[in-house]
Amino acid sequence: MIGVVSYLVFFTTVAAILAIAVLGLNLQWGNTGLFNGGVVAFFGAGAYGTLILGGTPQPDHLGGFELPYLLALLGGMAAAGALAWGVGVLTLRLRHDYLAIATFGVAVAFENLMRNAEALGGGAKGLRGFERPLREALGSGFLYNLAFLAFVLVCLVLVWRSLDRLVASPFGRLLRAIREDETAARSLGKSPARIRLTAFVTGSVIMGLSGGLYATFYAFVSPQDVLPVLTFQIWAMLIVGGAGNTRGAVMGAFLIWAAWTASGWGLSRFAPVEAQLYTGSIQYVLIGLVIVGMLLWRPQGLFPERLVVSQSGREGARSTQGERQ
Amino acid sequence: MTRNMQRFMLTAGTALGLTLGASAALAQDCTTRIGAVLPTSVDWGRPIAETAQFVVDQVNESGGVAGCQIEMVLRDTQVDPKVGVDAAKALVDLDGVQVLLGAVSSGVSMPILTSVSVPGNVMQMSCCSSSTAFTALAREGKTSGLWFRTFATTGVQAAVAAKVAQDQGYGSVAILYKNDDWGQDIAKLTAGYLEALGIEVTGSVALNDGQPSYRAEVTSALSGNPEAAYLALYPNEGTAAVREWLSLGGTQNMILANSLKSDDFRQNVGLQYLGNALGTDTASPRVDSADDFVTRYTERFGGAPNGPGLANSYDATMIALLAMEAAGAGATGDQIAAQVGRVTDPAGTPVTADGAGFAQARQVLAAGGSVMYQGATGNVRFDANGDVSAPAVVWKFTEDGSEEVQYLSLTEVDTFMASMN
Numbered sequence: 188m189i190g191v192v193s194y195l196v197f198f199t200t201v202a203a204i205l206a207i208a209v210l211g212l213n214l215q216w217g218n219t220g221l222f223n224g225g226v227v228a229f230f231g232a233g234a235y236g237t238l239i240l241g242g243t244p245q246p247d248h249l250g251g252f253e254l255p256y257l258l259a260l261l262g263g264m265a266a267a268g269a270l271a272w273g274v275g276v277l278t279l280r281l282r283h284d285y286l287a288i289a290t291f292g293v294a295v296a297f298e299n300l301m302r303n304a305e306a307l308g309g310g311a312k313g314l315r316g317f318e319r320p321l322r323e324a325l326g327s328g329f330l331y332n333l334a335f336l337a338f339v340l341v342c343l344v345l346v347w348r349s350l351d352r353l354v355a356s357p358f359g360r361l362l363r364a365i366r367e368d369e370t371a372a373r374s375l376g377k378s379p380a381r382i383r384l385t386a387f388v389t390g391s392v393i394m395g396l397s398g399g400l401y402a403t404f405y406a407f408v409s410p411q412d413v414l415p416v417l418t419f420q421i422w423a424m425l426i427v428g429g430a431g432n433t434r435g436a437v438m439g440a441f442l443i444w445a446a447w448t449a450s451g452w453g454l455s456r457f458a459p460v461e462a463q464l465y466t467g468s469i470q471y472v473l474i475g476l477v478i479v480g481m482l483l484w485r486p487q488g489l490f491p492e493r494l495v496v497s498q499s500g501r502e503g504a505r506s507t508q509g510e511r512q
Numbered sequence: 513m514t515r516n517m518q519r520f521m522l523t524a525g526t527a528l529g530l531t532l533g534a535s536a537a538l539a540q541d542c543t544t545r546i547g548a549v550l551p552t553s554v555d556w557g558r559p560i561a562e563t564a565q566f567v568v569d570q571v572n573e574s575g576g577v578a579g580c581q582i583e584m585v586l587r588d589t590q591v592d593p594k595v596g597v598d599a600a601k602a603l604v605d606l607d608g609v610q611v612l613l614g615a616v617s618s619g620v621s622m623p624i625l626t627s628v629s630v631p632g633n634v635m636q637m638s639c640c641s642s643s644t645a646f647t648a649l650a651r652e653g654k655t656s657g658l659w660f661r662t663f664a665t666t667g668v669q670a671a672v673a674a675k676v677a678q679d680q681g682y683g684s685v686a687i688l689y690k691n692d693d694w695g696q697d698i699a700k701l702t703a704g705y706l707e708a709l710g711i712e713v714t715g716s717v718a719l720n721d722g723q724p725s726y727r728a729e730v731t732s733a734l735s736g737n738p739e740a741a742y743l744a745l746y747p748n749e750g751t752a753a754v755r756e757w758l759s760l761g762g763t764q765n766m767i768l769a770n771s772l773k774s775d776d777f778r779q780n781v782g783l784q785y786l787g788n789a790l791g792t793d794t795a796s797p798r799v800d801s802a803d804d805f806v807t808r809y810t811e812r813f814g815g816a817p818n819g820p821g822l823a824n825s826y827d828a829t830m831i832a833l834l835a836m837e838a839a840g841a842g843a844t845g846d847q848i849a850a851q852v853g854r855v856t857d858p859a860g861t862p863v864t865a866d867g868a869g870f871a872q873a874r875q876v877l878a879a880g881g882s883v884m885y886q887g888a889t890g891n892v893r894f895d896a897n898g899d900v901s902a903p904a905v906v907w908k909f910t911e912d913g914s915e916e917v918q919y920l921s922l923t924e925v926d927t928f929m930a931s932m933n
Contacts, residue, residue, distance in 0.1 A: 464562060
């Protein structure tokens with residue numbers, strides 16, 4: 188019984204960390220229409236930033252600044268933000284698939300940089316030597332995982348709530364206006380370039396937070412953590428959950444991660460012995476089927492975006508508009 | 513009323529009897545689970561898992577471990593750290609395993625070790641993770657003695673590669689390596705050893721996975737006009753790179769890491785080009801049990817064990833099961849880990865790596881003795897950091913596989929390595 192609880196705590200922690208990244212992507216794609224194909228670069232910048240700033244000194248690479256944990260985490264987020272700002276200034280004038288290709292390239296470049304620049308991030312061996320915060324007080328067992336889960340959930344709720352407020356605010360309306368018709372937004376005197384950059388950097392900082400929490404949880408990060416498959420996983424979560432809806436983003440993260448892990452568990456438990464060796468491949472097929480099925484039968488996601496009628500469009504006002512048409 | 517009572521007593525009695533009988537039967541053929549986290553969705557990962565399962569089958573046939581049959585629960589890592597760690601956590605928490613076999617990639621084994629095995633007090637034995645980071649972690653005391661690997665540290669292979677270059681009289685060598693933790697480590701170590709022997713390293717070039725062509729990398733490696741090439745690559749990119757290397761006029765003097773000891777590589781490159789290729793490996797076919805391993809493996813799978821990590825996976829599984837036998841029923845991960853020394857004791861009774869050897873070990877251990885496991889990679893012995901040093905062989909390709917050219921005993925390897933430091 189304690190085993191099940193312990194596993195669920197572990198599972199929820201990872202799912203909640205991924206959900207934060209999905210929320211970041213939701214701001215970029217769901218609300219602003221920016222196709223970020225390089226989620227993993229910003230996630231990775233947060234992860235590496237946090238560990239480099241908060242880790243103990245290591246002989247063969249940068250790091251060991253031993254900053255207090257929250258400062259290190261903020262530093263990781265700042266690193267993700269800085270990267271996003273640089274990338275954004277260069278690429279945000281690109282549209283749709285071009286932006287996707289450019290950001291994907293950035294992510295591949297980031298992984299290769301980390302794999303090869305040993306002095307920076309330990310190379311392919313990865314970055315270690317990070318002491319988890321409060322480990323001495325809480326030990327390294329179940330209690331620690333529980334406390335860390337609480338911290339992750341607080342982060343998730345904070346991000347979730349503030350994004351909800353942001354999207355409901357006039358700024359959120361502006362984001363949607365740019366998503367739907369940039370020329371129209373510009374004709375109203377708005378500056379789409381600046382707003383797009385703001386949304387891109389904000390979303391990336393949130394991904395950086397997710398990466399920082401992820402690296403803290405494992406106390407380790409290596410180039411294998413920042414492979415393009417993570418970008419794909421985050422996108423699948425957003426698409427299944429429903430782009431443009433924060434609840435959808437969070438639910439999507441939990442559902443896809445549950446499907447991803449439960450399929451492996453279920454196959455190892457129930458598949459016949461002779462098929463056990465092939466469960467890995469079967470699992471890939473199952474996950475692919477779920478995503479393709481979603482795209483075919485419910486492309487708007489489980490929780491589609493709820494279109495908000497802004498204040499000027501209240502009952503009375505809307506009917507007047509209708510008459511004018 | 514009385515009749516009802518009687519019937520109740522009868523039913524209750526029968527139920528009680530059945531329960532007792534059932535639990536007695538359970539005690540007889542109980543099952544102990546061990547976990548395996550291996551990349552079964554990758555082509556070369558599947559044979560590693562098959563080999564582990566092969567060991568479990570043999571041990572079960574010989575009577576199981578501590579009176580119980582072993583069930584190996586196999587999970588795929590997808591070579592994704594998140595997925596691997598989750599699988600390991602599920603094995604520990606939901607299946608209650610005390611022993612984890614795996615993973616293959618160091619980038620997956622490391623987070624499993626730090627966030628599942630050590631906090632969960634579970635023994636982790638990897639067949640194939642080679643990163644030097646594990647040694648550093650163990651030295652800091654952060655593995656709690658729960659970490660072992662049967663893959664000899666890259667140092668041995670690197671040193672033997674340098675020795676081959678010296679013996680062959682090569683004056684300059686170009687290094688081509690797989691761009692991952694293993695490749696980076698071994699390339700750096702080999703370059704160091706070569707230079708220590710006064711052999712020039714004309715270039716050290718990293719190859720990334722899955723590129724359609726390695727022309728640029730190969731050209732860059734050729735630019736220094738090396739007399740020989742050292743290849744620390746896997747069969748896929750190894751084949752592609754060697755083809756380009758030869759077609760661009762590169763030398764056929766090649767030194768190969770054990771990862772290229774593969775039938776695919778031999779067939780796809782062509783044996784006629786591999787006449788001057790010498791490989792290194794840490795396996796030690798000096799003991800009969802290692803030959804037996806090849807024989808048994810061939811019988812079981814219809815082909816010789818030509819693939820990376822197979823002998824290591826075999827030994828990892830067998831040693832883990834021996835340690836479980838030594839620790840007895842219901843032992844926890846740290847108790848099992850503490851017994852690893854007793855089953856790989858150089859002064860112990862030698863046992864072979866098969867069902868009969870396991871049965872023999874069971875008797876010796878029950879009598880309080882210790883055993884020396886003679887495995888597929890030789891007489892495995894772990895140091896304080898859970899690393900193995902190993903004797904080494906130099907091999908070359910033949911018509912139907914590979915054959916040994918030279919054997920370097922553990923002492924020879926150690927002396928040679930010490931002479932360079």
